[in-house]
Amino acid sequence: DAGVIQSPRHEVTEMGQEVTLRCKPISGHNSLFWYRQTMMRGLELLIYFNNNVPIDDSGMPEDRFSAKMPNASFSTLKIQPSEPRDSAVYFCASSLLSEQFFGPGTRLTVL
Amino acid sequence: EDKVVQSPLSLVVHEGDTVTLNCSYEVTNFRSLLWYKQEKKAPTFLFMLTSSGIEKKSGRLSSILDKKELFSILNITATQTGDSAIYLCAVEDRGTYKYIFGTGTRLKVLA
Numbered sequence: 001d002a003g004v005i006q007s008p009r010h011e012v013t014e015m016g017q018e019v020t021l022r023c024k025p026i027s028g029h030n031s032l033f034w035y036r037q038t039m040m041r042g043l044e045l046l047i048y049f050n051n052n053v054p055i056d057d058s059g060m061p062e063d064r065f066s067a068k069m070p071n072a073s074f075s076t077l078k079i080q081p082s083e084p085r086d087s088a089v090y091f092c093a094s095s096l097l098s099e100q101f102f103g104p105g106t107r108l109t110v111l
Numbered sequence: 112e113d114k115v116v117q118s119p120l121s122l123v124v125h126e127g128d129t130v131t132l133n134c135s136y137e138v139t140n141f142r143s144l145l146w147y148k149q150e151k152k153a154p155t156f157l158f159m160l161t162s163s164g165i166e167k168k169s170g171r172l173s174s175i176l177d178k179k180e181l182f183s184i185l186n187i188t189a190t191q192t193g194d195s196a197i198y199l200c201a202v203e204d205r206g207t208y209k210y211i212f213g214t215g216t217r218l219k220v221l222a
Contacts, residue, residue: 055208
């Protein structure tokens, strides 16, 4: 299994632009999580899905952030419009029975 | 509010030393506790603990859980420079499937 796949691996964009991060969870996993990591705040849970349904999005910072999981093998996290303070590493993780596996992350820089 | 607290925040040791990392938690519906190692990329899974008093071991790393006192420790013996990383502790909530992460312990092992 290729593990959790994320794309892109790095993105540099200008303030105001739309950013879309993509995630393919491990096949058969039924939970998917989006995290954001910064030096200042550590690892923060943004939103997670169980069986493609959003369970808790209380970690999503603002309305500029949205996430979808149209099917069991794909999820997106969108930021529109992006701001410099959104610069961070965004991780996607999936799990089946407690053991959670992380993707390689997307390093986002908003200028 | 559910929380996971790790200590110390950072640690610098010499090769060959033994270290103990601490993780305490207050989570309403505990399901499991997980330890991760994060070097420059994504967190990688180390251990999952669900039962008190049973030590999990992998090479020079070992971990144990105390569900009565609500903490876990991660031990690393005969440390090597390759052990330098951030070690993250997370607790899974049985009711919500959510993982609550601590801020991590940054370990640096000097040659």
